[in-house]
Amino acid sequence: MILRIDRWGTELPPPTDPDPAGAAAVQELMGGRFGEMSTLMNYTFQSFNFRGRQGARPFYDLIANIAAEEYGHIELVAATINTMLTGASPIDDGRAPDAALADVKGIGNPHHFLAGGQGALPQDSRGNPWTGDYVFSSGDLVEDLTHNFFLETGARNNKLKVYEMVDHPAARALTGYLLVRGGVHQVAYARALENLTGADLTKMFPTPRIPTEKIPECQPHIERGDHLRLYRFSPDDYREIVAVFNGPHPETGEDLEVVDEAPEGALPNDLPPQPAVFAPDYAPEEIVQIAQRLRKQAGLPDKPTAKVANDDQGMVDEVKDKLTS
Amino acid sequence: MILRIDRWGTELPPPTDPDPAGAAAVQELMGGRFGEMSTLMNYTFQSFNFRGRQGARPFYDLIANIAAEEYGHIELVAATINTMLTGASPIDDGRAPDAALADVKGIGNPHHFLAGGQGALPQDSRGNPWTGDYVFSSGDLVEDLTHNFFLETGARNNKLKVYEMVDHPAARALTGYLLVRGGVHQVAYARALENLTGADLTKMFPTPRIPTEKIPECQPHIERGDHLRLYRFSPDDYREIVAVFNGPHPETGEDLEVVDEAPEGALPNDLPPQPAVFAPDYAPEEIVQIAQRLRKQAGLPDKPTAKVANDDQGMVDEVKDKLTS
Amino acid sequence: MILRIDRWGTELPPPTDPDPAGAAAVQELMGGRFGEMSTLMNYTFQSFNFRGRQGARPFYDLIANIAAEEYGHIELVAATINTMLTGASPIDDGRAPDAALADVKGIGNPHHFLAGGQGALPQDSRGNPWTGDYVFSSGDLVEDLTHNFFLETGARNNKLKVYEMVDHPAARALTGYLLVRGGVHQVAYARALENLTGADLTKMFPTPRIPTEKIPECQPHIERGDHLRLYRFSPDDYREIVAVFNGPHPETGEDLEVVDEAPEGALPNDLPPQPAVFAPDYAPEEIVQIAQRLRKQAGLPDKPTAKVANDDQGMVDEVKDKLTS
Amino acid sequence: MILRIDRWGTELPPPTDPDPAGAAAVQELMGGRFGEMSTLMNYTFQSFNFRGRQGARPFYDLIANIAAEEYGHIELVAATINTMLTGASPIDDGRAPDAALADVKGIGNPHHFLAGGQGALPQDSRGNPWTGDYVFSSGDLVEDLTHNFFLETGARNNKLKVYEMVDHPAARALTGYLLVRGGVHQVAYARALENLTGADLTKMFPTPRIPTEKIPECQPHIERGDHLRLYRFSPDDYREIVAVFNGPHPETGEDLEVVDEAPEGALPNDLPPQPAVFAPDYAPEEIVQIAQRLRKQAGLPDKPTAKVANDDQGMVDEVKDKLTS
Amino acid sequence: MILRIDRWGTELPPPTDPDPAGAAAVQELMGGRFGEMSTLMNYTFQSFNFRGRQGARPFYDLIANIAAEEYGHIELVAATINTMLTGASPIDDGRAPDAALADVKGIGNPHHFLAGGQGALPQDSRGNPWTGDYVFSSGDLVEDLTHNFFLETGARNNKLKVYEMVDHPAARALTGYLLVRGGVHQVAYARALENLTGADLTKMFPTPRIPTEKIPECQPHIERGDHLRLYRFSPDDYREIVAVFNGPHPETGEDLEVVDEAPEGALPNDLPPQPAVFAPDYAPEEIVQIAQRLRKQAGLPDKPTAKVANDDQGMVDEVKDKLTS
């Protein structure tokens, strides 16, 4: 089972200029063979299928716990795509439902607009869906770990290239963060393999052979030490990861560290409606009114019980103004 | 972000007779269009993509919170499949790697044995992978809720039929549980639609038109009141579901109820190694020894820090005996 | 546009012993690369996309008109599969929703039972869905006709093999009919190519090199002359097929013939409910009562306005007896 | 069986400026999950698989009859795409087979040009093929109707967004028409559900919450009353739809109406050859000559026996002039 | 470019008892994610896409040369499947085209009979097609080699399991051979990685942790030294593999060796016709006569110019007798 926390793993900038072509590229990090859907589901299924887990507890805990972090990664990729798509259709009521999407004809992933509501999808950069055949769960621990090391390697490659292709601030914040966290997972699986077999994989780092340290957007996370830390994403379980995730970082030599709780993360942005695609409605203010009435009936306070990051920020407010004026 | 809890949503029986053909059928509840991968990922993406969530908070909270419960459902489906596959290959060392899988040639899903380690896969009953194209996330709240109501309806159909096809005790325990919990979600989305549009969907229940009450394996859960309860799967968030999930149950007229914490669940079974498929190894005892050494080095206690349900149960011990003798 | 006629292209026997494994094989003729979905959709799209059709009217009319006949073929394949699946689950109320599908676990296409209601699906014999990528519509008339000749050749191969694999009377009635009608289409496209290019394809018949005359179930259709006839499936259009479909039959030398109307066909069987899979309901008699009330309100006569073939036939009545007792 | 009528459900404008990027978007209405291939094939299979149809005749007739109308819809979507692609390659002989397609490199769906002859394909806006897995045919009448209501809801969403994205006159004529006709089907399935279960779905209309009346291109059809009418697409069958399709329209309150025959429709446009893609040939005039000779041999009149809309219209004639000069 | 040699990489036994269910399982080694289509195409594309190959020649030569050997592996997998399917349909003329395939209804991969002529297909054990998305060709040498090492690891897992599931003599001969040769490739990629990065992967062998030496069917190949040898599959090229493939074998410590020519291999078996599936014809003797006449006209000798292994062996002759009697 899981508990869900309505916070993001890291801060993302609020929407600025939309970038639908960039958002289509970022989809590779969601639904590509090496995207976060793949890391999430590979580790999830491997943990579900782990046989003899009591005897091999440190390895089970490692895989199960990293799976938990990956859920937060698909959340961030989605948030990035949604941020980049915000504003790609006009919010001027007068225009919808006329030619409100004319500007994005032939731009980016058409499903972002025709199928979805300017939102993220479990697809890759080609617009092809993520598939369960991307999951490798052989049950053989050495093989599963070998796969996971390779998967993180491919994921790192894809993140670097999306970084190079898309310079939208949200995409850069995302890839800067994911490169650091994915790097930790790459190290974790290598170390698990080393501990299990005796092989020394240290010299295979970094792959691709660009030190994470060279990417400016990685710096804040490295400075905080997040390139060395595995967080324990559970109230009480997965306590034996310390038995596997330890020793020096293969690139920097610093000590790896297990943090015994989840990171604090950041408040999510509440992205504004996009009425041209009916998200969340053609007339979003009506939903607000209904929700307010239901909240009242339920005895909830006047203001939403949840906090978001952007109560008073740039474009978002501007959008809200239009929608509520 | 999520926190993971190493417990199951409900108790499952330990392995008894293997049922690989039944396990192949149960896969429909994992990776079919209406399987738990679909409920998990539909609600997950809809919550990620929810625009204007502050204004529509009760609806956002409902979808986001049900998504969290669904993770526990894919876990249970996987556990059921793994239980049913346990023992399908011999653990007698003398036989592997000879004709250890001869008995399952042509039986069930070949990937359970050839690709996986007698473990669950994100595939349906045909052996076809789950695909991201099963996700509907239009951003339009009325539509997404309509979809979700339909999705739960199809899911209920599939669960009932798997119930009829597979009488293995693990499959029955699974479907008995899922029918009750999925029924709650079906009600939740109908009620959300009612609260949003004013339409009255009460008379569409039950679909298929078999009252859950008629299924014996549903009884323990109904008696506990679990057909009426939505649990809040979060330490602190998603508090506004009460504004939507309320009123009488459409079939029984009893009051719906929000429980302000996750259910306690049950300890998982630690399923025994299946050395013929190298899960977790051809010689599992070697991994145990390595793990034990690593645990010692890390200062962990002699016994695993985690509890499982089956420290002293039937076949499982028998398997362990063979493996450790 | 089309008008639909509630009759079958040929008579099919009523349900006898169920044959779910055979039904799974017959699916190849529905959703396989060379199945009737493919013939229907290839000719449909080619006719939609036909450019300069006034100038090439006889060829356009030929393709458009054969497309129309193919709709009747997917209907017959579906009816055959449905017939073969009838009775595969018990209709004894006492059993459903218990282990009603236990007998078909591991037998045939699991989607016939888990996803569908013992009904036909747009899938092939592997359970893989028909895909739009099976459609070839190049717009180049010589190529499209070459494709169609090849498609009918492959279809004939598949029909012969399904004939050999499945000896259920419904499957035999189906393949006997389709071999004759598909044979006519194979001739039609060959003749169109001959008329267009001057090449002589006569000696390529038959392929596979088994004369249709050797298949007993083809005889009634051959005796009626249906191996020579192209029917015009339209009230008023597609009159120029006579300009292409003419000359001697390549195998028998008899004259090809255009019939200026659709064939009379046969009354469909009304297949009985299968309550174990909720088709059309868990308690079918309730739907009958509702329908009867609605019919009355609408001023319709007491008896259904439509005729079916099986008002008083064997197993079907028996099923009905059980359902109405 | 079907009879085919060589007329379109509504009039479409003749080709003007080509719009290949728009044509790629319109493909969503053909081969998308909610496209017309899906409505056609869902209702077709549901009607094929309908068990106990005599007892539930009004519901069977409704589904079977709407299936028939949908064939006319895939025809119109195809015609629209073909219209929009006309002129996208030059017809100037001097250029082909040189760089005749250079202008569409990277524009729209490459299969429109490389695989097809500037023609429609059973693909969606991503260029992914329609798949049989989009068909839901559970056999359970309540579920199938719930699905169909949801399917029409998603289809309406997609049509509105294509409307907003593509302002080519053919696309607008298409979506204006389909929104009205699809709206009728959405109502029909809701009403069928209401009549079957007693639930009242009236307040779920419209979804998305834009009244069809606000779309200018819908007006001619609404003024003619086509938002209230279900046509009977059959010479003699499906007479019991009146028992289900009745009562007030959920949005306007006007009475729903069954028309006892198919609509008259409109003459199709004969779209001009596109020799650069060899449709119907590199030298189309040769096919005309061959066809003319064959027609003569068959005793057909000098002029084609079929009428088309565009015997003397703008660009089409211009194209013909070039081809025949 | 390639030159093709009409010999097999190793000897396979002639057909004995057919094993269609086993043949379906062996398909995993053909078209599965880790099958020989994948090894062939991964290395082929990596060699095609290798940039700066002059500077990195030893690595290019290694990948390009192993690609060449893999073609011989898909050939052997196909030959094995064909051998196992031989005799699965009767060759008794009296039976075809009657119920000749009744015995294989529901057994194995239906496409082996309905689509193919009892022949191998590019599908996996589920009957799902091999897909180009199984190819990883990042261009980054470290990553491509990491992938290849992982791919060979997964391939070894699959071969071992097929070995355990299928004890047909042809399947055993195949897997015995492929385990040895795949083992060499696994070593080759590990050594290339070691030479490139300095990491030591020796201790990761063997994975799965069963020494190849324990498999009886591997012995003849090990005794011949084939677990140590990389053959150069080219008349003149790929001479620099010696710079990478050298040093001790990670399991045995013996010296790795490059053999400067292709292995001699073995004569292929000429598998007998299966007239029930029209392979190569319903009346195979007619093709023989035509071929003989054509050969004569071309001045070829009376006997075929090519040699096969089975001119006078068991069942094959028996089949021939029947066909020519």
Place this chain on the structure above:
Amino acid sequence: MILRIDRWGTELPPPTDPDPAGAAAVQELMGGRFGEMSTLMNYTFQSFNFRGRQGARPFYDLIANIAAEEYGHIELVAATINTMLTGASPIDDGRAPDAALADVKGIGNPHHFLAGGQGALPQDSRGNPWTGDYVFSSGDLVEDLTHNFFLETGARNNKLKVYEMVDHPAARALTGYLLVRGGVHQVAYARALENLTGADLTKMFPTPRIPTEKIPECQPHIERGDHLRLYRFSPDDYREIVAVFNGPHPETGEDLEVVDEAPEGALPNDLPPQPAVFAPDYAPEEIVQIAQRLRKQAGLPDKPTAKVANDDQGMVDEVKDKLTS
């Protein structure tokens, strides 16, 4: 088995201006239904599965031998795509890993950059992967040959259209060559069918109805006589193709000819590194140094043992200069 020769079937120009959108279109000739992966794999599987090959040796030899040539064709398509992608990312070290791929955002196939290293992939022009379901191998010789004739017809259509869409010199060199060689294969299969059945297909040539002679880039190959020649791609085998491939060319009347050895071909270009996508590395010069050391240790000469075409050509050298300075 095969031997590989490190030469190309024909000469290709060195990289000039990159054309990523064109490269995406050329992918149709690689991984499309009618691309070279399809011709290669269709003929390969047909040859593997050929039953009774001694008796039908000339036909077996023909198919097996053409399969061998097709490997050279996928190599050329890959080389063309790689050539066209060269230079699409900057090689200026200062820029990577910053916005090095910004210029190709939204251009061409995103997998060329995000998944691959500016290299060819087994995908079509939509970015969809080649699939094993494109292989037709019925075992029935007449059908397989009919298919192959149709396949070459569709392939010719696609080549002509890619020719028209992409005027990059590499694409033109490729299509000019493939049109001539594919034309020979189209003739070969037609002639085989004629020899086998007696039908005369001469008049079906050319299809599409543009004589290859009209394409300027075909001229050098036609002048050399390559439109008439089938090369024998084997040291010793497939000698009986002469019994089938003979007689006059259907378009020109010239005599067809079998050449008893493979063509000489041309030296490949060594395409320069693209460090922005890490192909073959972020710092390619490091790999060169490592390789040089390994070569020395192995006793290889100082200069690479293999020759390439571009030791001193334009842009390639320029790239090398930058990389080695």
